[in-house]
Amino acid sequence: MGTVALLRDDELSPEAAEVFAEIRALRGTDYVNNFWRAMAHDPAAMRALWDRLRVVMAPGALDPLVKEMIYVAVSTANGCSYCIHSHTAAARGKGMTPAQHAELLAVIGMAMQTNGLVTGLQVEVDEVFKA
Amino acid sequence: MGTVALLRDDELSPEAAEVFAEIRALRGTDYVNNFWRAMAHDPAAMRALWDRLRVVMAPGALDPLVKEMIYVAVSTANGCSYCIHSHTAAARGKGMTPAQHAELLAVIGMAMQTNGLVTGLQVEVDEVFKA
Amino acid sequence: MGTVALLRDDELSPEAAEVFAEIRALRGTDYVNNFWRAMAHDPAAMRALWDRLRVVMAPGALDPLVKEMIYVAVSTANGCSYCIHSHTAAARGKGMTPAQHAELLAVIGMAMQTNGLVTGLQVEVDEVFKA
């Protein structure tokens, strides 16, 4: 379906197989999703991405569920269907309730609306907002 | 600068003035930002937006700071400069720390990157992600 | 300011000067806006664009004002500040009233909002909508 084939486990390079093993260990499941099977064509890029992604999405000043919801928000504005599905599922896996999902969507919708209004009006940024 | 003039207080219709009064009361400041001064040309639309915005951004299943960060995320993906400035300022007003801001930006950057990769690869959505 | 210099009249190639003359004749003004002064670096592209633009924006099954408003709508969703300014001005030049402008913006805002909601929900297209 995609622009590259999804690689099966027996088609992986050793470097890609190593990342797959880490994904499985971290997530506690044998299932590896299609994104990584497509990325596996470029093991170095996959490694760099996986290493960075773990750092960025780890608990920190923001909790992981908040990070997943921010991820969904960006992916929705960009219209990335796969990303919306995978990170909505990830947010649910981290405890997002139906009420939280509904509020996430409401904020996204509101932001989209005012983005359009502000942009159509070409409102000048208030001095007080500048750092 | 914009596509409509920013209205001064003495140019407001009674309906618009009423919304301005509510904005001032809720925020505890006399300052009303440029967006509302542009919206004031359409008092009915301003009223509808203000009424809905208060509901959507109020504390609920998500806390208001998380909502502001989601707002910044959407606005960034949409490239709405005004919205990024105003909602980053709003998030700071609700307690966003520099570390939280840095993590917000890191998640946005990561989401943008994988949005691009997934979209370029046209990865098919995994069945397990579908509701 | 831009990524290329804006060309003055005395810097134009003969092909570019010819397009400038046509722009002035059609619009009935000596003023040529910055976009064409930037495009003039590539006279062949400018010619192709100008020729096609006149056809597309001419009265047809849709009237020119409606076309300008559609142009503003696309430019707003794409966040093209220059385009929003120039086509809002063009729409005004073709008779857009403040009330029409307000409704244009309201529809843009509503469309942006439901675009975000539908995309976040990943709603499947109804069979009845397909051609």
Add this chain to the structure above:
Amino acid sequence: MGTVALLRDDELSPEAAEVFAEIRALRGTDYVNNFWRAMAHDPAAMRALWDRLRVVMAPGALDPLVKEMIYVAVSTANGCSYCIHSHTAAARGKGMTPAQHAELLAVIGMAMQTNGLVTGLQVEVDEVFKA
């Protein structure tokens, strides 16, 4: 398929059922499209959206067909597949002819093209365009 299930009529809350009844009455058909079946998980948001949508899309300074075409234009620039399908169908229902559809698409394409050119050139906004 989506990130939430589409609700059947017998799964609706009373508040959601009331909106469904209004949709059916206004449109004169029993068919309720998937978007509302997804929105029905959040009856308050659905109610607020439905109430506002009727106002924004009603005849006013712009006629409803023009509004639907503006909706299609925004949805196309945002790449919202569902929205393009549903509002193209709605525009047809309000009388959009094939010739009008072709012109709508031509203007969208032209706007997208010059949005890209202007943005790549980073053309500065002419003073004459500012309100």
Add this chain to the structure above:
Amino acid sequence: MGTVALLRDDELSPEAAEVFAEIRALRGTDYVNNFWRAMAHDPAAMRALWDRLRVVMAPGALDPLVKEMIYVAVSTANGCSYCIHSHTAAARGKGMTPAQHAELLAVIGMAMQTNGLVTGLQVEVDEVFKA
């Protein structure tokens, strides 16, 4: 599936049939892809697009493969699934190797990421970058 039907060869107007003949001659194959079958509803627009596309994508200061990769980059940022598929295929037809495809995707991802970071930070353009 689309918002218009895909026209079969026996449904084409003479003007559309002429463009189809040119597409087949230039590409050396009888296969005409769906985009042109949808565009064929508007033969004049199809003709204008086809004539311009051949000029823009022809060998020039940039080679055709580079042009196809730029096309994929824009289409990916815009989330145009059809365009990504068709121009990735075209790039392959013009010799794009798997290593080149991987680097194309890596640059797209990196650009998306820094686009998000720069936009979220609202970094002011350095004077040295201005033309």
Add this chain to the structure above:
Amino acid sequence: MGTVALLRDDELSPEAAEVFAEIRALRGTDYVNNFWRAMAHDPAAMRALWDRLRVVMAPGALDPLVKEMIYVAVSTANGCSYCIHSHTAAARGKGMTPAQHAELLAVIGMAMQTNGLVTGLQVEVDEVFKA
């Protein structure tokens, strides 16, 4: 102007100062552009980005000038003004001629146009394009 202050050299953490030194060494100039002065608030993110950016933009299967042009293409579609300026300047620094710049812009414009047309038409992907 931005959402964070641009850090001067004497405000940098040791980790950020180290990255600045590497940027200066690689580019052979003392000038460090605003993006890095904004990123310096998060030295770990700056380090990760700088390390990855050097790899992705290095000569490989694609030459660095082509990579810069792809970067400009993505940034243009995303409307990132800063990125367009900085990467157009970088492309010039790597030898992009005015003719190449003009062709880059023409391809971007053409891609934007057909992205809009294809999306508005909701053309189904041809089987032959799928990997």
